[in-house]
Amino acid sequence: MDGVKVVVAILAVVVVLAVAAFAVISLTSDDPRYTAHEMLSLGRYDKYDGLILEVARQRNIPPELIKAVIWKESRFDPTKKGGQGERGLMQITEVAAADWARAGKVEGFVPTMLFDPKVNIEVGTWYLRRALDHWSEKDDPVPFALAEYNAGRGRVHRWMKDSGQGSTADAKDLQDAMDFPGTKSYIAAIISRSDFYRQRGEFAEQ
Incomplete structure (x- = not known):
């Protein structure tokens, strides 16, 4: 049970970080959609x-x-x-x-x-x-x-x-x-x- 709680906690942190990252993108990028795809491409765009x-x-x-x-x-x-x-x-x-x-x-x-x-x-x-x-x-x-x-x-x-x-x-x-x-x-x-x-x-x- 403790293991499940740890996994859930880690997933929650990942979700929060992802939301924060996309929020930053929306505020700082001239093209948030492109920048999001760029981040998710794992380096392919560069x-x-x-x-x-x-x-x-x-x-x-x-x-x-x-x-x-x-x-x-x-x-x-x-x-x-x-x-x-x-x-x-x-x-x-x-x-x-x-x-x-x-x-x-x-x-x-x-x-x-x-x-x-x-x-x-x-x-x-x-x-x-x-x-x-x-x-x-x-x-x-x-x-x-x-x-x-x-x-x-x-x-x-x-x-x-x-x-x-x-x-x-x-x-x-x-x-x-x-x-x-x-x-x-x-x-x-x-x-x-x-x-x-x-x-x-x-x-x-x-």
Whole structure:
């Protein structure tokens, strides 16, 4: 009986501590829901920060943006496989991976290698950097690059044409012309999450 009382007492303490922790999160975090998931992930949300920072410096891409794409695409699950065969942290398609392998003259590449976090982030950021470069003449190339990452370059050009502004279309023109609600929400979610990481200094001291 005494043993049961001890277990009950321990459980009560755990519950109180959990409630207190979530109360602190609610008061101190700009996104309590995200922070709660982050705590419950047991380190998964921060596991790839070192790798992200390393590749970000190589590609000249803000690490917050890379991490936000990974969060949106896979919630930091390197084993995730999408409905169209996308693989890994940044949900890379076989076509995109083949382009990367061909451009980098990578020999012996097979799609299962995309489940390796380092390879996946290398490929995903190569594709993202290529998209950012393609739209570099825009005042803000990020929405265009993210639209391409999610829906393909051909659709981005079509949306620009449909906007009536053609090659001079800005990010708002692009958004207004999009007929893919999923791509609209995808871009907004990643930009918002990237800002969240930046505001809390995710990579500030690294």
